[in-house]
Amino acid sequence: MSRFGNIFYLCLLFGALWGAIATLLITLLALFISGEPFQPQITAGAIAGLITAAVLTGFRSERRTVGIRLLAGLAFILVLTVGSGATPMGLGLSTYSIGQLIFTAIIAFLVVQAIHLNAIGFGPCRERRYNVEVICLRFIKGFGIVAFTIAVALPFFVMVMMSLKNQQLLLSNPLDFSIDFSQGFSALFRSYIELFSQYHFGSYLMNSAMVSVVTVLITLFFAVPGAYAVARLKFPGQNFLSRSILLIYMVPMIVLVIPLYAIFSQLGMRNTLWGLMLVYPATTIPVALYMLQGYFRGIPAELEEAGLMDGLSRLNVIRKITMPLALPAMASVALYVFMIAWNEFLFAFMFLDNVDLYTLSRGIAELNSSEVPRQHLMAGAVIATVPVLALFLWFERFLVAGLTAGSVKG
Amino acid sequence: MSLDNAPKPPKGLGPLAKREMRFAYMLLLPTFLIVLSVVLFPLVANVWISFKPVTLGDLRAPSILVNERLMGDLEAVGDEADIRYRIRNSSRQSDIADVFMTDTLPASLDILSIDEHCTLDGAALACDLGDYEAGKREDIIVHVAATQAFLDEPINVKDTESAFEFEPENILTNDDFTLENFRKVFNASDFWQVLWASLYYTIAGTVGALVMGLFAAQLMNMTFRGRSFLRGLYLSPYVAPVIAVALAWVLLLDPGPGGTLNALLLQLGVIDGPISFLGQRVAEINFLGLTFDFPVALTVVIIFEIWRYFPLAMLFILARMQSMSTDIYEAAEIDGATPIQQFRFISLPQLMGIMAVLFLLRFIWTFNKFDDIFLLTGGAAGTRTLTVNVYEQAFAVSNLGAGAAVAVVVFLILLFFSVIFFKFSPEDDA
Incomplete structure (x- = not known):
């Protein structure tokens, strides 16, 4: 059996790919945070990655010690530098030498790590199909994580970074996301300060918070008894109701917006927060009821029967036994409803004309014009995103369990 | 004892x-x-409105406008003049019923004659003017003569304002119906194009989000350091307000100076000039000598849809995967099944249930989606879907009736899909 087999060749291929990917991404990162016109040397990176893989995976897995990895890393730096004509990041080494050196070292480290993790447990020899698939899947998964992370994070990164710049800088060099800390706190966060002082964002924030919290309260107040009835009580139409309640959730908002606009206009309820506080719960109650009834069914009926035996009325059973037991589900429903109300755009956009009543979504829509500089727009987006994202990530476990318990929406 | 008399439940x-x-x-x-x-x-x-000729302006209820004037000069005792009430219906479309006017005439004028509709009680004038159809205007004349008291102390007749009672016709509840809205919708030159864009957007967006969600769920099912952080990150497109992320994308894809992605691609030398990702309808693509029209803006909008909703699919698929028993994988391992075979023949069949449910729900929700496209392109460059068309007709063109007609079409198509889905969907789950 030959010493070098299919695994080795695959590792060479993946080494070249990792080399190209790491060179591209880290050079772009350097470009973003420094604002200097670095140029990713992808071809040289690929060749360097290939040679690094040859050095590293030429050894059996257990012999790839830290020393060997260091050697492979040095090989990468050497080949990248030579291969790119002494411009590992597309600029002559005489400029920003230390920075370029550090970034090149980071690329080398990442490539070696990637190749090492990709090939761990396998020598360079020929392997059966099972192990070939393992190696390939490792690469695909690693690549997937990198790709997903960048695709998801890039818009948020751009959002935050743009909010800290000014229009002139943004237009002259859109790839420069370096942060100038020397200008001081208030200059750095100028857009945010201006949004709160000149664009009423304080009041938008309050309106959004109020509408969302009231929506949550109304939704729970309506949905908890309803869900209890559907889950526990016997009545004609129970089955039909428990199945069809989610259908309400399929009704397109855009179909409701015209009649509600017309009717609310004539009733004088259109340009009010009360209008929103009526519409939002109506759209969230069905799904809240559906999620809660699924959870209520899972609570042992014996507990409630014991309460009934001891002389509690049904309402008190709900209040003192069912609701405390369903607290996790209620928390996740509350969070979910809060998220929907906070993020809602269509009705806020259609209904609110009065600046004092704007919610955040409506207020940001107002900023979306050519007269308002971009950093203000993005700062507004950040202000709207941070509370709901923080709340969500904080209670994520809760929500995920609750969401998937009674399956749900988009 | 016959059976009929037996006790029944x-x-x-x-x-x-x-x-x-x-x-x-x-x-x-x-x-x-x-x-x-x-x-x-x-x-x-909405169905009702779709059959009515209503525009946005009609929502303001019609009212009676009046202009009261003294016609003629009252300079000596006995001079005669007319007090003229010029009354009109403010609306050119809706009628006003039972118009009733009251006014107080100056006591210092002799009232010689009043309009036939009116009655006079002391100085109080009351006129029953009947119905005012759309656009009707009418003059009510009160013939008066000056007295010495009036000349001593002239009074402007406008000082006592005339009061009106009337029943404005409600444009939404009258019996004026039309099929014009639907005719307009179906005759519109771009109706089929809009329908096609809707379906393309819905199907591609749904399938894309599901596939990406499945992929992401596979990644998140591994154990590695930083997994819970990454899971939180991957969920954020779904959690963040649509307006925030949509506008971030708009700036990211901006073709003008300051657009990040175009600057990046130019820097990398991938493109020669900036691409208007959200403004370009089609790009010609040459492939193997064949030329295709590639819908640029529509595809970008679909990518946004996938980006925003893959987390939801990931969440549900992940939850399903983590509830699978591991025994079967161990058995397969012993039998020598490779990882891909395990995925293909063990995981995928178990995931089909939740995938079908997700497809169904996402399909309907994507079809209903309005905000995303509206915020990204406003329906320009071939991205106008049916839902955006509802807004366009009702609020941009100000024709509520036509908008409602499009909404009815949306709802009927949705109903059609729902019936099909529920007929063929598996019984369990959801």
Whole structure:
């Protein structure tokens, strides 16, 4: 059996790919945070990655010690530098030498790590199909994580970074996301300060918070008894109701917006927060009821029967036994409803004309014009995103369990 | 004893069951009322509006406008003049019923004659003017003569304002119906194009989000350091407000100076000039000598849709995967099944249930989606879907009736899909 087999060749291929990917991404990162016109040397990176893989995976897995990895890393730096004509990041080494050196070292480290993790447990020899698939899947998964992370994070990164710049800088060099800390706190966060002082964002924030919290309260107040009835009580139409309640959730908002606009206009309820506080719960109650009834069914009926035996009325059973037991589900429903109300755009956009009543979504829509500089727009987006994202990530476990318990929406 | 007389099981509900039923209905009543008034009633109202010639301006109720003037000069005792009330219906479309005017005439004028519609009680003038159809204007004349008291102390007749009572016709509830809205919708030159864009957007967006969600779920099912951080990150497109992320994308894809992605691609030398990702309808693509029209803006909008909703699919698929028993994988391992075979023949069949449910739900929600496209392109460059068309007709062109007609079409298509889906969907899950 030959010493070098299919695994080795695959590792060479993946080494070249990792080399190209790491060179591209880290050079772009350097470009973003420094604002200097670095140029990713992808071809040289690929060749360097290939040679690094040859050095590293030429050894059996257990012999790839830290020393060997260091050697492979040095090989990468050497080949990248030579291969790119002494411009590992597309600029002559005489400029920003230390920075370029550090970034090149980071690329080398990442490539070696990637190749090492990709090939761990396998020598360079020929392997059966099972192990070939393992190696390939490792690469695909690693690549997937990198790709997903960048695709998801890039818009948020751009959002935050743009909010800290000014229009002139943004237009002259859109790839420069370096942060100038020397200008001081208030200059750095100028857009945010201006949004709160000149664009009423304080009041938008309050309106959004109020509408969302009231929506949550109304939704729970309506949905908890309803869900209890559907889950526990016997009545004609129970089955039909428990199945069809989610259908309400399929009704397109855009179909409701015209009649509600017309009717609310004539009733004088259109340009009010009360209008929103009526519409939002109506759209969230069905799904809240559906999620809660699924959870209520899972609570042992014996507990409630014991309460009934001891002389509690049904309402008190709900209040003192069912609701405390369903607290996790209620928390996740509350969070979910809060998220929907906070993020809602269509009705806020259609209904609110009065600046004092704007919610955040409506207020940001107002900023979306050519007269308002971009950093203000993005700062507004950040202000709207941070509370709901923080709340969500904080209670994520809760929500995920609750969401998937009674399956749900988009 | 015949069988007929044998005791029968009680029919209907017993008193206890009845009480339970009443209690259940009582608990459900609030939900029922709010859903009825804010969802079901508007649905019906939308169909109603779609048959009516209503524009946005008609929502302001019509009212009576009046201009009161003294015609003629009153300079000596006995001079005669007319007090003229020029009355009109403010609306050119809707009628006003039962118009009733009251006014107080200056006591210092001799009233010689009044309009036939009016009655006079002392100085109080009351006129029953009947109905005012759309655009009608009418003069009511009161013939007066000056007295010495008036000349001593002239009074402007406008000082006592005339008061009106009337029943404005409600444009939404009158019996004026038309099929014009639907004719306009179906005759519009771009109707089929809009429908096609809707379906393309819906199908590609749904399938894309599901596939990406499946992929992401596979990644998140591994154990590695930083996994929970990454899971939180991957969920954020779904959690963040649509307006925030949509506008971030708009700036990211901006073709002008300052657009990040175009600057990046130019820097990398991938493109020669900036691409208007959200403004370009089609790009010609040469492939193997064939030329294709590639819908640029529509595809970018679909990518946004996938980006925003893959987390939801990931969440549900991940939850399903983590509830799978590991025994079967161990058995397969012993039998020598490779990882891909395990995925193909063990994981995928188990995931089909939740994938089908997700497809169904996402399909409907994507079809309903309005905000995303509206914020990204406003429906320009071939991205106008049916839902954006509803907005366009109702609020941009200000024709509520036509918008409602498009909304009816949206709802009917949705109903059609729902029936098909529920007929073919598996019984379990969801």
